[in-house]
């Protein structure tokens with residue numbers, strides 16, 4: 559990251575002590591850091607510590623004599639703003655446009671051509687509260703980048719999400735976004751990538767699933783993340799997880815994936831959806847146990863002594879609903895068509911059929927005979943609309959080619 563003027567905002571979390579490490583790191587690297595603290599933040603970290611780390615007094619009082627225009631001037635001064643840690647209270651406050659202290663007044667005066675990052679830190683229940691989740695989505699829709707949280711033991715003793723991301727990872731995420739700005743008409747792109755296989759419950763311990771590992775989804779997600787795009791990975795809860803701090807949401811069953819996809823697409827404005835999830839064509843409608851009809855997924859384990867019959871119900875195609883769910887009418891949809899020992903003619907027919915019912919913009923078609931992860935082979939044919947534009951042999955080539963086609967499509 560080139561030397562920057564960083565407005566570093568702290569709100570009242572126990573994670574303020576960790577934020578000090580980040581401040582210290584950035585000051586040592588030559589950045590100019592001006593801290594702003596809420597009254598609550600100053601109960602967790604002393605003004606002397608913040609001044610000692612940055613060489614500048616901390617700002618906290620909106621009405622401090624001689625500094626009364628700070629709520630405007632600091633916005634003009636800064637190259638980027640980081641709220642770290644971001645408490646549930648402050649995140650909710652910012653999302654509602656309140657400005658009753660210096661930190662929130664500065665947000666109301668924020669110039670959205672400059673980056674604004676939030677690293678949340680709170681107890682899992684506070685993080686998962688619908689108000690906090692809605693507030694983070696709203697802030698993101700305005701262009702604020704809400705970084706993922708870490709998982710693990712929280713200060714309150716609970717284990718779960720909400721823990722402040724480690725300072726090195728916060729720095730890496732911010733540096734990554736800033737160092738590779740990728741502009742399409744001055745915008746960084748937002749990708750939603752689905753990955754892994756759905757699991758259809760039979761009873762409380764058994765399910766029907768498929769062999770999808772979610773690996774390709776992670777590779778796409780990490781590649782786009784490295785390019786500086788905003789990426790949300792909607793992955794099966796047992797699929798491979800990314801090692802980079804990509805935002806993740808998990809799903810289990812077909813209906814769960816459908817619900818989450820709808821939620822993501824209607825509440826956020828994605829530029830592109832890459833739909834890689836292996837979605838079950840059938841869910842369990844009911845079971846016959848010794849001739850008696852039972853609903854699936856009951857929190858029990860049916861005895862293997864029973865005579866069990868599974869009755870499956872055909873699912874609709876989620877891919878057909880992506881355009882309909884999306885709040886962005888211009889979203890670019892990348893769909894995948896895997897064929898099985900198909901001839902060239904059959905492959906093309908399958909692609910045309912997918913295009914017709916899903917309204918996909920780009921289709922990646924591959925055949926089981928040409929995918930061999932052991933030897934790194936991942937042959938695919940790429941279609942932009944119904945035009946075959948490229949054939950690739952390797953996964954890395956596939957990912958780059960999809961990126962090029964997406965960018966091309968977005969320029970139209």
Ligand SMILES: Cc1cc2nc3c(=O)[nH]c(=O)nc-3n(C[C@H](O)[C@H](O)[C@H](O)COP(=O)(O)O)c2cc1C
Pocket residue numbers: 568569570571572573596597598599644645646647648649679680681684
């Ligand atoms: C010991 C302690 C730790 C706290 N840690 C957090 C936290 O990590 N995240 C959070 O959202 N609130 C936390 N709180 C609650 C906030 O400090 C409280 O909501 C406060 O009003 C936040 O004010 P601010 O957002 O203006 O800084 C904590 C409170 C205490 C007493």
